[in-house]
Amino acid sequence: MAARDSQFPKLDVREATKVYHTRSGDLLAIDRCSLAVEEGEIVSIVGPSGSGKTTLLWSMSGLHHLTSGEIALDGQRVDGPHPDISMVFQDANLLPWRTIVANIRFPFEIKGAKPDTAWIDQLMHRVGLEGFGQRMPRELSGGMQQRVALVRALSFKPSVLLMDEPFGALDAFTREEMNHLIEEIYLDTRTTIVLVTHSIDEAIFLSDRIVVMSARPGRIANIHRVPFERPRSLEIMGTKEVFDLTHTIKSEIVGDQISKARNRKNAANLSKAS
Ligand SMILES: Nc1ncnc2c1ncn2[C@@H]1O[C@H](COP(=O)(O)OP(=O)(O)OP(=O)(O)O)[C@@H](O)[C@H]1O
Ligand SMILES: [Mg+2]
Structure with missing residues (x-):
């Protein structure tokens, strides 16, 4: 990792706006989203389906061009x-x-780069896959495949790791195990992480801050700080603080969905009446 100028946030999202041009017209997916992710932070993004979480995350990766606004890494x-x-991603691919x-x-072959095999071996050991290197993907469970995807993503020693519902397809226990694993890896590497998730528990367990997106067009509705020290134990999940935070975030997401649905219904009734 190169030395960095700490006057800048690690990842700076400035007024990110994305319009998709579709056959049925233009669709404003995210609208002037601004977020400064500090080095070594874990930030989760939650929100209703279609609120632009994936669009925002892909924009952060540079894979998606923004309609306006910009993303900066170390300035x-x-x-x-x-x-x-x-x-x-959700699928290990x-x-x-x-x-x-x-x-x-494989990605190293495509780039013509030399993989750091000692680092990869270390990561395989870290995620409990030592000895599985010569197996085929079909011989591994979904959780194990997702660990491979994690090793592949970390094999480049990135300074930012973006994850889009990485454990969404896993059962609840495997998901908890993966959350502990992410925390352990984070404590070892202090990689900056941005995670999109539908699980408020997962967001609370892992994050320093939780960003709540509002239903379409996706805007940042609120940002919550999660005050617990790491490593976090599962016990914190039963505290009143977590209960209250969960309730607040759920109300923000569901309340927003209900009020937008009501507005749509009212607008439809009005157009019928006129
Ligand atoms: N490639 C695309 N072309 C056109 N519209 C798109 C495209 N990708 C996403 N959209 C639209 O943009 C909006 C935001 O989509 P996005 O996938 O970012 O939401 P999301 O919050 O990740 O949803 P989910 O929780 O269901 O994954 C949606 O209305 C979606 O239909
Ligand atoms: Mg998505």
């Missing part, structure tokens, strides 16, 4: 895929005909 504008930013190790090496 430098991000205009395309960046070697310091890695992504993990492993190539079924390649072994686990060959899958992890």
Whole structure:
């Protein structure tokens, strides 16, 4: 990781706006979203389906061009895929005909770069996959495949890790295990993490701050700070503080959905009446 100028946030989202041009017209997916993610922070993004969480995350990766606004990493504008930013998706996206190790090496082959095999071995050990390198993806469970995706994303030693519902397809226990794993890796590497999730529990367990998006067009409705020290134990999840925070975030998400649905219904009734 290169030395950085700490006067800038690690990742700075400035007035990010994205309009999709579709056959049925233009769709404003995110509208002037601004967020400064500090180095070593874990930030989660939650919000109703369609509120632009994925759009915002992809924009942060440089994979999506914004209609207006900009993203900066360490003060430098991000205009395309960046070697310091890695992504993990809901699906592990492993190539079924390649072994686990060959899958992890694949992006290096494409870039013509040399993988740091000692680091990859260390990561495989960290996620409990030591000895699985020569297996095929079909021989691994969903949770194990997602661990491989995590190793692949971290193999580049990124300074920012973006994750879009990485554990959404896993059962509740495996998901909790993965949350502990992410926390452990974070405590080792202090990688800056931005995570999109539908699970408020997951967001609270992992994050320093939780960003709540409002229903379309996606805007940042609120940002909550999560005050617990790390490592966090599952016991915090039963505290009144967590109960209250969960309730507040749920009301913000559901309340927003209900009021926008009512507005749509009223508008439809008005147009019928006129
Ligand atoms: N490639 C695309 N082309 C056109 N419209 C898109 C495209 N991607 C997303 N959208 C639209 O933009 C809006 C925001 O989508 P996005 O996927 O960012 O939401 P999300 O919050 O991630 O939703 P979910 O929680 O369901 O994953 C939605 O209305 C969606 O239909
Ligand atoms: Mg999404």
